[in-house]
Amino acid sequence: MTEARDVVTVDGLEKDFRVGLLGRRKPALAGISFRVRSGEIFGFVGPNGAGKTTTLKVLMGLIRPSAGHATILGHGVGESAFRRQIGFLPENPYFYEFLTGREILRFYARLSGVPRGEVERRAALLLDWVGLSHAADARLRTYSKGMLQRTGIAQALVHDPQVVFLDEPMSGLDPIGRKEIRDLVLRLREEGKTVFMNTHILSDVESVCDRVAIIVKGRIRYEGATHDFLDDGESECDLVLRSLPAELGARFSEAGFVRRGLGDRVELRVHEKEVADVLQACLTAGARVVAVTPHRRSLEEIFLSAVAAPDAAPTSQAGRAGEGHR
Amino acid sequence: MNALRSILTIAGNTVREAIRSRVLYTLLFFALLLIATGSLLSTLSYVERERILQDVGLAAIRIFGVAIAIFVGIGLIHREVDRRTIYTILSKPISRTQFLVGKYLGLVATLWLQLAIMGAAFAAVSWLSGARFDAGHLAALLLAGAELAVIVGVATLFSSFTTPMLASLFTTGLWAIGHLSRDLRELGLQSEDAVFRGLAQTIHRVLPDLSAFDLTSQAVHGLPIAASDVWLPLAYATGWVVILLATASIVFERRDFR
Numbered sequence: 001m002t003e004a005r006d007v008v009t010v011d012g013l014e015k016d017f018r019v020g021l022l023g024r025r026k027p028a029l030a031g032i033s034f035r036v037r038s039g040e041i042f043g044f045v046g047p048n049g050a051g052k053t054t055t056l057k058v059l060m061g062l063i064r065p066s067a068g069h070a071t072i073l074g075h076g077v078g079e080s081a082f083r084r085q086i087g088f089l090p091e092n093p094y095f096y097e098f099l100t101g102r103e104i105l106r107f108y109a110r111l112s113g114v115p116r117g118e119v120e121r122r123a124a125l126l127l128d129w130v131g132l133s134h135a136a137d138a139r140l141r142t143y144s145k146g147m148l149q150r151t152g153i154a155q156a157l158v159h160d161p162q163v164v165f166l167d168e169p170m171s172g173l174d175p176i177g178r179k180e181i182r183d184l185v186l187r188l189r190e191e192g193k194t195v196f197m198n199t200h201i202l203s204d205v206e207s208v209c210d211r212v213a214i215i216v217k218g219r220i221r222y223e224g225a226t227h228d229f230l231d232d233g234e235s236e237c238d239l240v241l242r243s244l245p246a247e248l249g250a251r252f253s254e255a256g257f258v259r260r261g262l263g264d265r266v267e268l269r270v271h272e273k274e275v276a277d278v279l280q281a282c283l284t285a286g287a288r289v290v291a292v293t294p295h296r297r298s299l300e301e302i303f304l305s306a307v308a309a310p311d312a313a314p315t316s317q318a319g320r321a322g323e324g325h326r
Numbered sequence: 327m328n329a330l331r332s333i334l335t336i337a338g339n340t341v342r343e344a345i346r347s348r349v350l351y352t353l354l355f356f357a358l359l360l361i362a363t364g365s366l367l368s369t370l371s372y373v374e375r376e377r378i379l380q381d382v383g384l385a386a387i388r389i390f391g392v393a394i395a396i397f398v399g400i401g402l403i404h405r406e407v408d409r410r411t412i413y414t415i416l417s418k419p420i421s422r423t424q425f426l427v428g429k430y431l432g433l434v435a436t437l438w439l440q441l442a443i444m445g446a447a448f449a450a451v452s453w454l455s456g457a458r459f460d461a462g463h464l465a466a467l468l469l470a471g472a473e474l475a476v477i478v479g480v481a482t483l484f485s486s487f488t489t490p491m492l493a494s495l496f497t498t499g500l501w502a503i504g505h506l507s508r509d510l511r512e513l514g515l516q517s518e519d520a521v522f523r524g525l526a527q528t529i530h531r532v533l534p535d536l537s538a539f540d541l542t543s544q545a546v547h548g549l550p551i552a553a554s555d556v557w558l559p560l561a562y563a564t565g566w567v568v569i570l571l572a573t574a575s576i577v578f579e580r581r582d583f584r
Contacts, residue, residue, distance in 0.1 A: 017584065060417045063582040080421045088417035094410045096339065098346040110335040111418040113328055155414060165417075 007163055007194045008036035008059065013068035015054055015218075028054045030218040031068065036163075036211075041185060041195045043209030043226070045202065047307055051218040052198045053091060056167050059196075060088050072163060084113045087156030091167040091198070093148060097141035101132050101151055104140060105158050112159030126154040131180070146177045153184065164188060167198045182208055202303055214306045221306040237275045239268040240291040241282055248285045252278070269295060332420040333428040340402075340432020341439075350394065354440055357390035358447050365455045376457040380546045383448045384463075387441065388470050388542070392501060395437055395474050399481025400493035402429050407583055416583075423575040430482050430571060437474045441467065458548065465556050466545040472563035473539035477501060479570030480534075486578040503529065504536035534566050 015029040029051045036042040046052045057063045059070055061077050075082040095104050105123035114122050127136045130150035135143065143151065149172065156164055169185070170178045178201075185208055188195050199205055205212055206226065213223040238259075244252075244266045252258050252268055257278070260267040270278050275292070282289060344350050364382035368375040403426065406412040415425060445467045452459040480500050484493035507530045514526025538559045544551050 017582075057583065060413070062413060062416060063584065064580075080419050083417060083419040086417070088414060090410065090413040092410075093414060095414070096343065096411060098343055099339075107335065107339055108414065108418065111332055111415065111420055113331075113419055152414070159418075 005038050006035045007038045008034075008042075008070070008072050008196060010034050010055070010059075010070045011068055013055070013058060013070055014066045015051075015058060015063065016066045028218055029058075029065070029068075032215065032218065032220045033068075034213045034220055034223050036194060036196055038194050039189065039192055040210040041189050041197060041208055043205035043212040044196065044198045044215065045200065045205055045212055045303060046215035047200070050215045052215060053167060054218075055215070056088075056165060056196075056198055059165065084159055085162045087159070087161035087164040089149075089152045089156045089164075089166045089169055091171060093152035093155075095140050095148065095151060095155075097139065100137050100139055101127060101143070101147075101154075102136040104151060105154055108155040109158045114159050122158050122160075126158050129157070130154045130184075145172045146174065149173060149177070149181075153181070157188075161193070163194045163196065165196045165198075168200070169197060170199065170201050170204055178204065214303060216307050216309075221309065222302070235272045236295045237270050237272055238291070238293040238295045239270060239275070239278065239282075239289065240293075241266045241268065242288040242290055244282065244287040245285045248281060248287070265290070328419070329421075329424055332418075332424050333431065336415075336420070336425055336428025337432035337435060340429055341436050344398065344433070344436040350398070350436075350440070353390060353394050353397070354443065357386055357440075357444050360386035360390070361444065361447050361451055365451050368455065376452075376455070377546050379455055379457055380448075380452065380463075381542070383451060384466060384470075384542045384546065387444045387448060387467070388473070388540075390444065391437060391441055391470060391474050392477055394440060395433070395477040396481055396494060396497050396501070398433055398436070399478045400485050400490045400497060402433055402478075402482055403485040403578070404488075404490050404493065412583060422578050422581075426482065426486065426575055426578050427571060430478060433478050433482075434475050437478065438471050441471050441474065460548075462541070462545040462548065462551050465551050466541040468556065469539040469541050469559050472560055473536055476504075476534050476536070476539075476563050476566045476570070479567045479574075483570050483574040483577070486574045487581065500533065501536065504534045505540075507533055507535050508537045535562075538562055 011033050012031045013029050013033070014027070014031050016025040016027050018024070019026045032051070032055065044052055044055065054063065058065050059072060059077050061080065061083075064078075070077045073082055073085055096107075099107065102123055105126055106119050109119045109122050124133075124136075127133045130153055132147060132150055132154065135147060140148065140151065149169070153166075153169065156166070166185070169181050173181065182204060185195055185197065189210075197205075197209065209226050211223070211225050214221045242264050249258070249261070249266060252266075257268040257270050258266060259269050268278065272294075279289065279292070361383045364379040364386070367382055368379040371378055406415070406429075412425070416422065445464075448467075449459045449463070452463075477497065481493060481497045484496045488496070510526045511530040514523040517523050517526070541551060541555065543549070544555070
């Protein structure tokens with residue numbers, strides 16, 4: 001099996017913004033580094049103001065980094081010619097409202113270097129792909145937010161790029177719209193494209209992304225495979241018991257295992273390593289085991305603990321990921 | 327080739343935006359109305375009726391042309407940044423300079439189209455009133471177009487880094503000074519104050535001399551117009567447009583779109 005190559009490389013990227021009358025420096029990115037590999041869906045996750053959109057804007061050449069280096073497909077992000085190989089959907093995209101859906105796709109196709117004879121066909125194909133064929137000749141000012149989001153995705157893909165950057169692609173969409181975008185992202189991966197996705201909807205990251213990076217206050221806190229995070233040795237197990245002797249129940253309560261007790265029924269949450277001992281103690285004491293359910297930490301829990309962690313405490317996974325790239 | 331295609335795509339879209347804008351039609355309507363009013367005003371006088379008609383008509387064309395240039399030009403780039411339409415455009419294989427030049431050319435093409443419409447209306451009113459319309463008038467309209475190209479260049483430069491409000495103040499100020507700078511230089515030459523003389527000459531040198539594009543008197547009075555009266559101002563306008571767009575490009579390339 002061939003190793004996936006790095007499609008996006010970010011090394012020690014820093015960005016300071018000047019604020020106030022005196023031009024005080026406000027750091028937005030504090031030397032972040034990460035990699036996105038070909039053919040994967042990469043989730044870039046962080047709370048508001050963490051630096052997600054700033055990172056994406058640096059990658060799109062919309063803002064200049066203060067220090068560090070970033071490349072896409074081996075090209076410096078300041079270049080423009082290679083951009084025919086990338087697609088970009090900004091957060092809450094805005095388009096020329098005086099154009100129709102078909103006209104805007106023709107416009108972006110021409111800008112993206114789609115051959116003249118192909119422009120019309122690609123525009124029609126993408127309109128169909130995102131389910132906007134019925135509104136192709138309506139002005140964009142009449143489009144709903146969901147329709148504009150689909151238009152944004154269509155313009156990002158109209159030139160059949162290799163790498164697609166999506167900034168909050170599920171933002172403002174209803175559950176059906178979110179599912180459609182999720183399916184579309186998975187379809188892009190099936191077609192061999194690389195997808196970089198900024199998002200704060202963790203359930204979508206969990207279900208779609210191959211790898212994730214968590215950014216907090218301009219620093220990368222985690223980077224690695226999504227399943228590695230979710231099975232990071234911190235897994236727990238939920239036990240449901242009946243007829244648990246009071247003495248044993250008190251011991252479990254002292255140990256902090258008891259989540260809920262309702263009459264004869266007791267629910268425990270036990271660390272994976274202690275499950276066997278707890279179960280044996282319960283069975284020996286004559287308790288009845290009703291259910292044993294492995295409880296994986298959700299990305300949300302990992303995310304919240306990353307956000308709450310002190311600034312200078314990057315995780316070992318992030319550290320490992322960083323070491324691996326040097 | 328791709329660069330040219332990108333520039334023309336942006337320019338074409340800018341023209342399309344203007345064609346679909348109601349505000350421009352309104353301004354154009356008032357300009358045409360004023361040109362037509364020239365024939366009414368001329369009836370109030372027993373002498374020089376043709377001159378009044380043509381003075382009013384050409385003044386209307388120049389003033390409305392500049393008004394539209396400033397009105398649209400000041401928001402030309404700022405609007406794209408403010409509405410964030412620029413994000414998706416610059417993510418495509420197009421440089422910031424190509425985008426800027428495309429926007430500029432699109433607005434200039436729109437203004438020249440409007441100038442052609444106003445010029446045609448002026449010619450029609452002149453013909454209906456029995457007034458002369460000849461090569462001198464065409465030369466005056468051509469240089470009015472050159473002046474518009476310079477004004478749009480100024481507006482594009484300011485629009486590339488400041489708000490529409492400030493850009494309109496700067497552009498209007500520069501337009502006013504540009505029309506006064508030649509008179510100011512003449513005043514300076516007659517002045518005994520060396521500082522004022524130097525200042526007046528400096529202003530005339532560093533700012534565009536927009537009176538160079540005014541052939542209204544010659545056209546209206548039927549005075550002879552030499553070829554150099556046309557091509558020299560055209561070359562002067564080209565030089566200024568290049569300087570203004572190059573400066574705007576340098577400023578625009580350094581901007582962060584936060």
